[in-house]
Amino acid sequence: MSYDPLVSPAVDSSTPAPDTYWHATSQPTSFEALDGAHDTDFLIIGGGYTGLSAALELTEKQSGRVTLIDSHSMGFGCAGRNAGFVLSGSGRLGPLALAKKFGPATARAIQNEYDEAVTQLLQHIETYDIACDVAPGPYYKLAHTAGQARSQTNSLDQLAGQFGSQATALDRHALQQQLSVKGFYGATVQPGYGLNPLKLADGLACAARDSGAQLFGQTPALKLDHNQAGYTVWTPTGRINATKVLIASNAYSSKQFHPCIDSRQFPVQSSILVTEPLSDGELASIGLNAPATMMDTRMMKYYYRLLPDNRILFGGRGEVTGKAASAGKARLFNAMVSSFPVLNHKPVSHFWSGWVSVSLDSLPRVYFDHTQNLGYAMGYCGAGVSFANFAGRRLAQQAMGDTDLPDIPLYTSPLPRYPLAGLRRLGLRALYAWARVAERV
Numbered sequence: 001m002s003y004d005p006l007v008s009p010a011v012d013s014s015t016p017a018p019d020t021y022w023h024a025t026s027q028p029t030s031f032e033a034l035d036g037a038h039d040t041d042f043l044i045i046g047g048g049y050t051g052l053s054a055a056l057e058l059t060e061k062q063s064g065r066v067t068l069i070d071s072h073s074m075g076f077g078c079a080g081r082n083a084g085f086v087l088s089g090s091g092r093l094g095p096l097a098l099a100k101k102f103g104p105a106t107a108r109a110i111q112n113e114y115d116e117a118v119t120q121l122l123q124h125i126e127t128y129d130i131a132c133d134v135a136p137g138p139y140y141k142l143a144h145t146a147g148q149a150r151s152q153t154n155s156l157d158q159l160a161g162q163f164g165s166q167a168t169a170l171d172r173h174a175l176q177q178q179l180s181v182k183g184f185y186g187a188t189v190q191p192g193y194g195l196n197p198l199k200l201a202d203g204l205a206c207a208a209r210d211s212g213a214q215l216f217g218q219t220p221a222l223k224l225d226h227n228q229a230g231y232t233v234w235t236p237t238g239r240i241n242a243t244k245v246l247i248a249s250n251a252y253s254s255k256q257f258h259p260c261i262d263s264r265q266f267p268v269q270s271s272i273l274v275t276e277p278l279s280d281g282e283l284a285s286i287g288l289n290a291p292a293t294m295m296d297t298r299m300m301k302y303y304y305r306l307l308p309d310n311r312i313l314f315g316g317r318g319e320v321t322g323k324a325a326s327a328g329k330a331r332l333f334n335a336m337v338s339s340f341p342v343l344n345h346k347p348v349s350h351f352w353s354g355w356v357s358v359s360l361d362s363l364p365r366v367y368f369d370h371t372q373n374l375g376y377a378m379g380y381c382g383a384g385v386s387f388a389n390f391a392g393r394r395l396a397q398q399a400m401g402d403t404d405l406p407d408i409p410l411y412t413s414p415l416p417r418y419p420l421a422g423l424r425r426l427g428l429r430a431l432y433a434w435a436r437v438a439e440r441v
């Protein structure tokens with residue numbers, strides 16, 4: 001059975017690599033397990049973008065000894081399973097929703113961080129020479145109703161004026177001329193990027209190792225004991241004494257790991273299929289002949305892109321439990337065919353699922369408690385390729401005592417606790433039942 005954070009006690013280090021297109025087509029660097037006793041100044045738990053970029057920031061600033069452990073392998077979680085969209089944003093609140101909730105100045109400050117996250121990611125890729133197939137190309141946000149198309153068009157001026165957005169609108173006709181995708185009423189289009197997420201994680205891991213961090217794979221943190229000197233963290237074959245601990249285990253955190261994160265994020269499954277490569281005729285008939293990323297405006301979004309070897313990657317919400325994960329394949333395939341009918345008989349080469357970390361108020365958090373010498377960054381709600389990488393840096397800065405961070409709720413408040421956390425999956429089932437009718441997903 002695949003890992004289910006609300007059921008399984010912990011990620012099983014001995015399971016094979018996830019069955020993704022990314023893992024099938026590249027071989028990430030492996031890191032040995034920790035054996036015996038180990039001392040460090042900063043211990044990072046989790047080897048995805050958050051943890052790896054925190055490690056890089058700490059080593060670059062020569063802040064002390066830096067150790068990172070992952071239950072399985074670097075990129076085992078979302079970092080090696082995502083769709084590779086590089087988006088300026090995280091959580092589920094767009095700039096206008098942020099402005100409504102926090103006022104224009106705070107919304108702008110949050111958006112600045114999201115924009116800077118994209119810039120920093122591209123800089124990391126360049127500085128560390130990470131070959132992760134970055135493909136610039138348009139990012140289409142596809143309106144699934146006429147009302148959504150109108151509201152997209154109506155908000156363009158505000159988004160440009162207040163948030164520097166470069167999006168332009170396409171009406172239904174213009175969209176059809178650019179992209180033969182069925183069932184949409186218009187779109188906005190702006191610059192975007194796609195990349196290979198596992199190669200990115202591997203590149204960050206090698207950069208962190210080369211700059212002096214010690215990385216261990218197959219090393220789950222089983223228990224954290226707080227003591228006068230800091231923490232003792234127990235692993236199956238060793239123990240680590242650390243002054244400060246940074247939790248970067250995201251939705252892959254087990255159900256009862258530490259009170260600072262337990263019941264404060266909800267692991268929700270997202271699934272992806274990848275087709276066999278499209279022929280030139282198929283590409284021409286769907287209007288795609290260059291890299292592009294697409295996402296629709298549904299609450300239960302579908303997202304898709306053309307991969308460099310001309311396959312379609314198509315993703316959307318997964319099933320409620322890990323046990324049911326494979327049941328989503330047919331639903332995703334049907335959704336793909338309703339957008340691109342010509343792919344009706346296209347064979348699927350890969351299908352997989354991953355857990356995204358959803359916060360109660362739809363905002364991610366990067367929060368370090370100096371009284372406990374313990375912090376975390378998570379709650380990206382499925383949008384973390386750029387922001388998790390940035391959040392790791394912000395978490396490291398907080399752990400080093402940097403007080404010069406923007407004064408925004410992302411950094412100043414902890415993740416809110418879910419009331420009735422035990423009923424989260426019941427609520428999710430109800431939401432999916434509603435979406436099946438209201439959004440035809």
Ligand SMILES: Cc1cc2nc3c(=O)[nH]c(=O)nc-3n(C[C@H](O)[C@H](O)[C@H](O)COP(=O)(O)OP(=O)(O)OC[C@H]3O[C@@H](n4cnc5c(N)ncnc54)[C@H](O)[C@@H]3O)c2cc1C
Binds near residue numbers: 070
């Ligand atoms: C199917 C899917 C598609 C997505 N597509 C996109 C996209 O296109 N664009 C985008 O911006 N975002 C996307 N996301 C979200 C994005 O991938 C995540 O937000 C991001 O990768 C989070 O990185 P992370 O480092 O915080 O966590 P993760 O990459 O999930 O890493 C957490 C790590 O912690 C480890 N771990 C857990 N518990 C322990 C423990 N006790 N001890 C040691 N290690 C532990 C796990 O093994 C795991 O490797 C997608 C996610 C999924 C699942």
